[in-house]
Ligand code: SF4
C-alpha cells in the first residue's frame with residue numbers, strides 16, 4: 001500500500017486575500033506541493049466545509065497554514081478547530097503573525113468602526129442607521145452573523161502557534177523553504193519565525209551609503225522628494241522601518257525604490273517593533289531643542305499607524321484604551 005501523503009490545510013481570517021494569492025503565485029511550484037501533500041481544507045479554492053474538518057481525527061492534519069488576524073467569533077472557532085486537528089500550526093503572513101493592517105482597527109472599537117462604515121463615510125446613504133446584527137428574523141427564520149469583536153488579535157493570542165511565516169505577503173522562497181522543512185522534518189525550534197534573525201538594514205544594499213553619524217533635520221514623505229535610488233532612505237530623511245524589521249523579503253520595497261514599512265515584524269531580540277523604531281529615529285534627530293523635536297515629530301504623518309502598521313495587536317500597546325474611544 002502506498003504511503004499516505006501528509007494532510008495540509010489553509011485557512012484565512014481577517015486579511016486582504018494577498019496571502020492566498022501568495023500560495024497561488026507559487027505557480028508551477030504549487031504542483032510540487034500538491035504532489036507531496038493532500039490539501040484537505042482550503043475554503044478560498046476548494047469546496048470543503050467546516051463539518052469536513054470536524055469529522056477529522058484530532059491531530060490528523062500535519063500542518064495548517066492560517067493567514068489573517070482574528071476579529072470575528074467565526075474565525076476564533078475555526079482556528080481553535082484547526083488547532084485541535086493539526087500537529088503543526090503556521091501563522092502565515094503579517095496579519096496572522098502580528099495582527100497586521102487589520103490590527104490597526106485596535107485604535108477603535110466595534111461601535112466606532114460600525115459608525116464610520118455604515119453611517120459617516122461620504123458615500124453612505126443609510127438614514128435608518130442599519131448595521132449588521134448577529135441575529136435577524138426573516139420570514140420566521142433566524143439568520144445569524146458572526147460576532148464582531150472590539151479587538152483584533154494576532155493568531156498566537158488565540159491559539160498556540162508552532163511557527164511564523166512573516167511578510168505581507170510571505171515571499172515564494174520562504175514559503176517553499178518552510179514547506180520543504182516541514183516535509184523533511186527539519187524544523188527549527190518551535191516558536192521560530194521562519195526567516196533570518198537579523199535586521200533588513202544588514203542585507204540592504206543601501207546600508208553602506210549611511211553616513212557614519214546618521215542625523216536628520218527634516219522628515220519627508222516619499223512623494224515629496226525625488227528619491228536617490230542608491231542612498232539609504234533614512235539618510236534622505238524618509239522613514240524606513242529597516243532598522244526595526246527582520247530581513248528575508250529580498251528587500252522587495254527597497255528594490256522598488258520605496259522605504260520598508262515593516263511587514264516582516266521585528267527580530268527575536270526586539271520585543272516591540274514600533275518602540276524599537278521610535279528609539280532609532282529619536283537617536284538620529286539632529287537637535288536637542290524641544291520645540292524643534294516637537295516640530296519634527298509633528299511632521300510624521302500618523303506616527304502610530306506608521307510605526308505599528310503591521311504589529312499593533314502584538315505590541316506592548318495592543319490596543320487603544322476602550323474608555324478613550326468616542
Ligand atoms: S534604513 Fe532602509 S534604506 Fe537604509 S539601510 Fe536600512 S533598510 Fe536600507
Ligand code: SF4
Pocket residue numbers: 167168200245246249250251252253254259260261262263264265
Ligand atoms: S521591505 Fe519591508 S515592508 Fe517591504 S516586503 Fe520587505 S519587510 Fe515588508
